[in-house]
Amino acid sequence: MSSETGKILTTDGIPLEESLKQAEKKNKIKAFLLVAPLLLFLIITYMIPIGDMFSRSIDDKMVTNMLPKTYKAMENWDGKELPSEEVFEAFYLDYKILVKNKTAGKLQTQLNYEKNGFKSVLKKLARKQKKFEEGNYKEQIMKVHKRWRNVEYWRAIKRRAPSYTYSKYLKGIDMYSNEDGKIVQVSEDRRIHRILWIRTVEVAFFVTLFCFLMAYPIAHLLATLPMKYSNLLMICVLLPFWTSLLVRTASWMILLQQQGIVNDFFVWTGLVADDNRPEMMYNKTGTYVAMTQILLPFMVLPLYSVMKTISPSLMRAGKSLGATPATAFFKVYFPLTIPGIGAGCLLVFILAIGYYITPALVGGASGTLISNQIAYHMKSTLDWSFASAMGLMLLLGVLAIYWIYNKLVGVDNIKLG
Amino acid sequence: MALPKYTEPHYRIWHYFYLLVCGCVFFFLIAPLFVIFPLSFNAEEFLVFSDGMKRLDPDAFSLRWYKDMIYGTKNPWGLAARNSFIIAIFATLGSIILGTLAALGLSSRHMPYKGLIMAILISPMIVPLIISGVAIFFFIAKVGLAATHLGIILAHIILGTPFVVITVTATLSGFDHSITRAASSLGSSPYNTFMKITLPLILPGVISGGLFAFVTSFDEVVVVLFLAGLDNTTIPIQMWTGLREQLSPTILAVATCLIILSVLILLTAELLRRRSERLRGINR
Numbered sequence: 001m002s003s004e005t006g007k008i009l010t011t012d013g014i015p016l017e018e019s020l021k022q023a024e025k026k027n028k029i030k031a032f033l034l035v036a037p038l039l040l041f042l043i044i045t046y047m048i049p050i051g052d053m054f055s056r057s058i059d060d061k062m063v064t065n066m067l068p069k070t071y072k073a074m075e076n077w078d079g080k081e082l083p084s085e086e087v088f089e090a091f092y093l094d095y096k097i098l099v100k101n102k103t104a105g106k107l108q109t110q111l112n113y114e115k116n117g118f119k120s121v122l123k124k125l126a127r128k129q130k131k132f133e134e135g136n137y138k139e140q141i142m143k144v145h146k147r148w149r150n151v152e153y154w155r156a157i158k159r160r161a162p163s164y165t166y167s168k169y170l171k172g173i174d175m176y177s178n179e180d181g182k183i184v185q186v187s188e189d190r191r192i193h194r195i196l197w198i199r200t201v202e203v204a205f206f207v208t209l210f211c212f213l214m215a216y217p218i219a220h221l222l223a224t225l226p227m228k229y230s231n232l233l234m235i236c237v238l239l240p241f242w243t244s245l246l247v248r249t250a251s252w253m254i255l256l257q258q259q260g261i262v263n264d265f266f267v268w269t270g271l272v273a274d275d276n277r278p279e280m281m282y283n284k285t286g287t288y289v290a291m292t293q294i295l296l297p298f299m300v301l302p303l304y305s306v307m308k309t310i311s312p313s314l315m316r317a318g319k320s321l322g323a324t325p326a327t328a329f330f331k332v333y334f335p336l337t338i339p340g341i342g343a344g345c346l347l348v349f350i351l352a353i354g355y356y357i358t359p360a361l362v363g364g365a366s367g368t369l370i371s372n373q374i375a376y377h378m379k380s381t382l383d384w385s386f387a388s389a390m391g392l393m394l395l396l397g398v399l400a401i402y403w404i405y406n407k408l409v410g411v412d413n414i415k416l417g
Numbered sequence: 418m419a420l421p422k423y424t425e426p427h428y429r430i431w432h433y434f435y436l437l438v439c440g441c442v443f444f445f446l447i448a449p450l451f452v453i454f455p456l457s458f459n460a461e462e463f464l465v466f467s468d469g470m471k472r473l474d475p476d477a478f479s480l481r482w483y484k485d486m487i488y489g490t491k492n493p494w495g496l497a498a499r500n501s502f503i504i505a506i507f508a509t510l511g512s513i514i515l516g517t518l519a520a521l522g523l524s525s526r527h528m529p530y531k532g533l534i535m536a537i538l539i540s541p542m543i544v545p546l547i548i549s550g551v552a553i554f555f556f557i558a559k560v561g562l563a564a565t566h567l568g569i570i571l572a573h574i575i576l577g578t579p580f581v582v583i584t585v586t587a588t589l590s591g592f593d594h595s596i597t598r599a600a601s602s603l604g605s606s607p608y609n610t611f612m613k614i615t616l617p618l619i620l621p622g623v624i625s626g627g628l629f630a631f632v633t634s635f636d637e638v639v640v641v642l643f644l645a646g647l648d649n650t651t652i653p654i655q656m657w658t659g660l661r662e663q664l665s666p667t668i669l670a671v672a673t674c675l676i677i678l679s680v681l682i683l684l685t686a687e688l689l690r691r692r693s694e695r696l697r698g699i700n701r
């Protein structure tokens with residue numbers, strides 16, 4: 001009896017501590033089992049595919065697999081002068097199979113990325129190679145097009161030999177590794193992606209700013225008005241929030257067109273002449289206006305939920321202690337709303353930076369953003385590895401924003417809805 | 418918001434300026450939606466207010482585009498609406514089931530690695546849609562479900578669950594766990610406790626999360642554009658194609674119907690929110 005005093009036993013005779021541990025473990029497993037289906041589902045359908053995007057973005061096996069003999073023959077080629085007959089023959093044999101299987105188009109596109117003008121050369125070869133005679137392929141190939149005498153084109157093929165490449169990432173920031181393996185910028189007239197990145201960040205930044213400037217006063221009004229008025233006004237925020245994105249974009253397309261209501265109004269007020277109606281759609285103006293209206297509710301709602309919790313007596317206390325309304329606002333009210341500002345800005349900025357539909361419809365050429373480019377490569381050029389690379393660069397940017405935000409404000413301070 | 422009588426004039430002016438700014442912002446938010454409404458009854462083919470409409474001439478208005486939407490030749494809207502509803506309903510069900518279970522697990526205090534798991538579960542909401550679209554497309558294409566309803570439903574479950582997880586977790590944060598313990602101590606089985614005690618109490622959160630999931634699916638176009646074939650065209654896809662090619666008034670008729678739908682959803686969501694706040698004892 002005396003030796004047992006240190007331990008309290010349950011009715012089953014097991015020490016209480018152990019029994020509790022067992023129960024806790026059971027609860028842990030129970031909780032985990034509830035989460036497991038969704039967690040597994042998301043890992044399989046979402047997290048692994050994002051990883052897959054990474055392996056695709058550095059994957060370069062396509063050309064390697066299409067020209068197996070060529071690369072084997074090229075192993076001993078130093079790349080200084082034209083390759084030997086052996087390489088030419090291997091290339092001819094590889095290419096013949098591709099033409100026969102009707103997959104030569106892919107090779108043409110891929111090699112054209114590497115060296116401009118490769119496509120036409122290869123297409124010509126595809127037509128002529130049917131009449132080739134056996135032996136001396138070097139002569140025959142070089143006769144088809146004089147560019148085959150140019151060692152640059154062979155080096156371009158050789159550059160595609162490794163199965164992995166970071167060239168897609170370089171391309172995403174308008175760089176490439178040149179013939180000597182140095183990383184350089186592409187020629188000035190072909191630097192399109194950097195413009196797109198800058199424009200995307202610029203649009204996201206200004207849309208966030210406009211949203212903040214417009215949302216702050218109305219969130220304040222909604223939070224301070226008596227319930228029966230604020231509920232009514234809240235509909236003005238919630239109805240657009242629940243309305244289809246495409247419907248809202250369509251209404252902006254109608255409003256902003258040249259014969260549209262906004263222009264009619266400008267003409268009516270005499271701001272612009274009837275025959276000189278400004279173009280407000282298919283440019284950045286349209287993107288800014290439409291995106292600001294569409295994303296505005298996402299700024300209002302977090303701001304509102306934070307402002308709702310701020311007691312009006314704080315401002316009154318400030319004023320009664322002699323502060324002017326402006327001072328009371330900036331010293332008392334504004335600092336208290338910072339969690340809401342942070343949440344709203346983060347939300348709007350991240351939504352804006354990945355925006356795709358509205359810029360594509362009202363943005364025109366100068367309103368295209370990085371997401372449009374990703375979608376274009378996914379659907380039109382089918383350069384999925386480049387789309388993946390750009391997507392991951394965008395994702396990295398978004399994660400960096402989260403990280404900075406977490407350092408500055410703290411994610412725990414976010415209040416949503 | 419009446420100002421007290423002793424307010425100084427320049428504050429009074431400032432206050433009216435503030436109200437004016439607020440009025441402009443509310444107008445900016447809501448007015449665009451109302452443009453669609455009258456134009457969808459336009460008798461003509463143009464997307465501007467005709468002179469007849471400005472005079473409120475009855476002949477200038479017609480139901481022509483609504484008829485076209487329903488009976489039009491080679492009409493894509495019927496199929497699109499059916500697909501949209503089928504996909505959205507199944508995606509919502511899937512999201513609700515997976516999301517609610519996960520939220521129940523997450524709000525248990527025994528759950529290990531809560532922060533990390535929560536981050537994974539809500540990541541589809543945080544990652545820009547275009548990236549999710551690319552990733553989901555790779556998965557769906559790999560398992561051979563591209564251009565099938567099932568593929569799109571799976572994609573929309575991924576996008577919809579974070580909303581359910583968030584709303585149900587929020588509802589559970591005010592949940593008194595001693596009620597379920599009381600039920601168990603009175604001999605109720607865990608399943609019975611869940612069905613009779615927990616579920617009715619968290620139902621508002623579940624439904625409002627479900628509404629979010631439904632709207633997300635019903636309005637989703639980025640991922641669907643990657644995944645859909647000709648047979649699984651949805652309303653957003655048809656609107657997207659229509660808006661890109663030519664803006665016909667039929668689209669406005671569809672848009673009007675969608676606005677009416679969103680009004681209904683808004684009303685439901687508001688009622689639920691109030692009920693849930695009442696249940697959680699948040700008094701104003």
